[in-house]
Amino acid sequence: xxxxxxxxxxxxxxxxxxxxxxxxxxxxxxxxxxxxxxxxxxxxxxxxxxxxxxxxxxxxxxxxxxxxxxxxxxxxxxxxxxxxxxxxxxxxxxxxxxxxxxxxxxxxxxxxxxxxxxxxxxxxxxxxxxxxxxxxxxxxxxxx
Numbered sequence: 001x002x003x004x005x006x007x008x009x010x011x012x013x014x015x016x017x018x019x020x021x022x023x024x025x026x027x028x029x030x031x032x033x034x035x036x037x038x039x040x041x042x043x044x045x046x047x048x049x050x051x052x053x054x055x056x057x058x059x060x061x062x063x064x065x066x067x068x069x070x071x072x073x074x075x076x077x078x079x080x081x082x083x084x085x086x087x088x089x090x091x092x093x094x095x096x097x098x099x100x101x102x103x104x105x106x107x108x109x110x111x112x113x114x115x116x117x118x119x120x121x122x123x124x125x126x127x128x129x130x131x132x133x134x135x136x137x138x139x140x141x142x143x144x
Contacts, residue, residue, distance in 0.1 A: 093140070097136075097137050100130070100132040100133035100136065101129040101130045101133050102129070104125035104126050104129020104130070104132070105122055105126045105129065108121040108122035108125030109121075109122045
């Protein structure tokens with residue numbers, strides 16, 4: 001029994017081993033899938049695949065100029081705050097932490113004098129005020 005001539009477009013599929021194309025002839029050679037060999041994931045220049053797909057090397061000066069231009073455009077879109085504004089932000093953060101801490105210390109001292117409890121409430125309210133101040137500073141920084 002002859003299966004007939006095998007045409008170029010009647011090759012076996014590498015995964016299934018079944019013939020494809022218009023001729024119904026079946027390839028009698030063992031397929032790559034039958035031997036457990038997966039098809040090559042990369043194109044092979046020896047087989048004429050992907051010869052022109054290789055990227056051309058980029059000129060380092062052009063790449064540096066492009067990066068410098070992108071940095072300049074980003075700086076124009078979102079300018080850096082001035083030195084005075086930075087110092088102002090540091091001052092605001094300082095007062096946000098110091099004022100609640102001092103208020104807690106003052107209130108704790110007054111309560112300790114009124115109740116005669118030494119420094120217990122002053123220390124506790126000092127820590128509570130510092131925690132409140134740090135929380136307020138953190139919230140303010142996230143809003144900026």
